[in-house]
Amino acid sequence: MKHKVAVVDDHTLLLEAIGGLVSDFENFxxxxxxxxxxxxxxxxxxxxxxxxxxxxxxxxxxxxxxETTAILKEQFPKVKVVALSVEENEKTILKMLRAGAKGYLMKDTKKEILEEALNQVIEKGYYHTNTISKLLIGSLTKDETEVELKExxxxxxxxxxxxxxxxxxxxKMFLSPKTIEGYRDSIYEKLHLKNRIGLVLYAIRNGLFEP
Structure with a gap:
């Protein structure tokens, strides 16, 4: 049984081209x-x-x-969203992840990567390319799940x-801004992160945050 895919894009040629690509995939x-x-x-x-x-x-x-992703999260929580965009702006990517997107791909992604992303979103629940991960967070520790974090x-x-x-x-935490900055810097160092988006991705991967 094939998995169902919808494509949403305001550029007609891209919409039809992406739809055509996905139609060629074995499982979709x-x-x-x-x-x-x-x-x-x-x-x-x-x-x-x-x-x-x-x-x-x-x-x-x-x-x-x-906006659409946020509505889907509320009304159709089983539908998994993968962003397919030309946007590389970190704030935009973070907003999309917070809205509930399970993956983020650039529109110049190769066909085989797109197919892999669809399969992994179905199997694992999320997918992030190495390119996007590096763009956002530089590098994560190889053993990030073993890092001990205080309450x-x-x-x-x-x-x-x-x-x-x-x-x-x-x-919210009844602490001074300086103390919070200390927490932030300490966590970034522990997890080898470079920015807040990296923190969100870490939280998603380790079950601390459910988009």
């Missing part, structure tokens, strides 16, 4: 092609259109990829996965 079939998030959500009113995975563009009219550090990581600023996290 394309159930719908949509030009924006609103059109896609409307299609989901028909049960046969509900996919296992959706390849989601970010910048689209009417309803963009971030306060875990609490900080969970708060850091939200939209809260570091000042707001300090208030």
């Amino acid at each position: 079939e394309v159930v719908c092609l949509c030009k924006n998030g609103q059109e896609f959500l409307n299609k989901l009113k028909i049960p046969s259109n509900i996919p296992d995975v959706v390849l989601m563009d970010i910048n689209m009219p009417l309803l963009d990829g971030i 306060r550090e875990v609490a900080f990581i969970k708060h850091a996965c939200t939209e809260m600023t570091y000042k707001e996290i300090a208030e």
Whole structure:
């Protein structure tokens, strides 16, 4: 039985090209092609259109990829979203992950990588390319799951996965901003991270945060 895939992209040529690529994959079939998030959500009113995975563009009219992904997370939690975008902006990527995306691919991704990403999202629940990981976090420790974190550090990581600023996290944890900065720097050093997006990815991979 093939897994169902939807493609959402406001560029018609890309939409059809991506749909054609996915149709050639052994384990997948394309159930719908949509030009924006609103059109896609409307299609989901028909049960046969509900996919296992959706390849989601970010910048689209009417309803963009971030908004659509957040709605899917709430209304169709079993549908896994993989962003497929030209956006390399760290804030945009972080927003997409927070909204619930299980993977993030660039549109110049090779065909075999796209197929691998779809398979891994189905099997493991998420997929991040080495390119995106390096772009976001430089390098992770090879044995990251063995790193021991204190209870306060875990609490900080969970708060850091939200939209809260570091000042707001300090208030939430009844600590000074300077202490919070100390937690941040210490955790970055322990986990060999370079920024907040890396922290979010670490949290997702280790079950500390569920997008």
